[in-house]
Amino acid sequence: MTVSRKIFALCGVLAAAAAASTAALADGYEVAAPAAPVEEGRKFTYSFNIGVTSDYVFRGISQSDNDPALQGGADVSWGMLYAGVWSSMVDFNNAPPANAEVDWYGGIRPTWQSPLGAMNLDFGFIYYSYPGANPDNSLPVATADPNYWELKAGYSWSVLHPSLVTGTTVYWSPEYFAKTGSVWTIETMAAWTLPKVSVFTPTVNGVLGWQRGSISDGYWVNAIATDNEYYYWNVGLALAVEGMTFDFRYWDTNIGGDAANICPVDTLCDGRFVFSAKVAIP
Template structure:
């Protein structure tokens, strides 16, 4: 099926489903992560035909720089079974804002060649803390030739995170996919509850879009840092 963004990111998430770079250290440091999710959803669209999937990645960080890779199984209904993300970025702090500037390459090694599924994105994000606890952020990602060679595409996102207690926090994200040349723009949203237990991070998340062509999902993920 049509793939509208897959991570970060940014994302993130961004989330999902995006790899999360390790925090910068004065000296170079390796870190890893592994996740079992009930459904890999990227920018509001399932990447696994709503099936569970194992994901994981490795990062290296030094000072304000990081590089890493992240991988997941996928199911687009065309024989594509694997996504591998390669990324690098810079995380300076300017005043009260933490920045994240970088590039990411989405690689599908067993995908059909025509049209091309692999693509690059450049991304920029900023986050800050309001008061002592409320985290807010915004980001933008740009691809000069998005998935399936549909041309220019932007992805805009805004997020907020609020701790409920020492164990639980909630977060919400709203994103907008702007396909400059192809059309079909849409908005996606995510509302999550997160906690940690015995070294495992648990994420319970409701995800949807304003496009009736896509379903709404309740996703449960369990992850662990390595």
């Protein structure tokens, strides 16, 4: 990451702090968040969000070369239907040569009244794009097309306790990042909202994820290309106050010191603490 981009990312911290007095949390990829109540009526809602993170980590792997990243997006919904766009700074050390990630997503969130209580369902898609990457699919993975899309299906509910939300989401891409073939990802989450402390509403939450691809399609996670799956996890504390959320989180994976391909070097997928601050309007 260049010095100018580091300065820009740090300026993002100040910008987020300046905007802190007005908004609510929203994000294109909000890990381990409690499920929001699903709006069954035909009500139109919208929100805009901006945030900054000390390290943009996606499924256990740093997407910003262990550096800060400015992020933001917009969301709309109409009853059960939703759509949005979310973007973040990225740094892959020119492999691929992208400076930003822009995610486009949409879907439907119905509610199923099960014998054990209401279950929130989510069926949707996500398109991950990297403007300016200039892919060349005739060359190695490092310069292959990074753009890809996923389908997802998941649920969340509070069957054990009103303050405890659990859920699982399955993702599938027919052609994953950098043309690495069909890839499955499964994430299980849990979030416990605690009683309010002063002005803050704390939530302890975490995710356990698993991802698997095909070595023959170019997906592997070790230097000798014999391992085609890995696990990742995070656990953290989110503090919400009016329109802002501060998130303190620990990330890690089971990828060892011989990381390669999906995680180019082990310093991008080893254990780390990440701090994020996000606001949204309205």
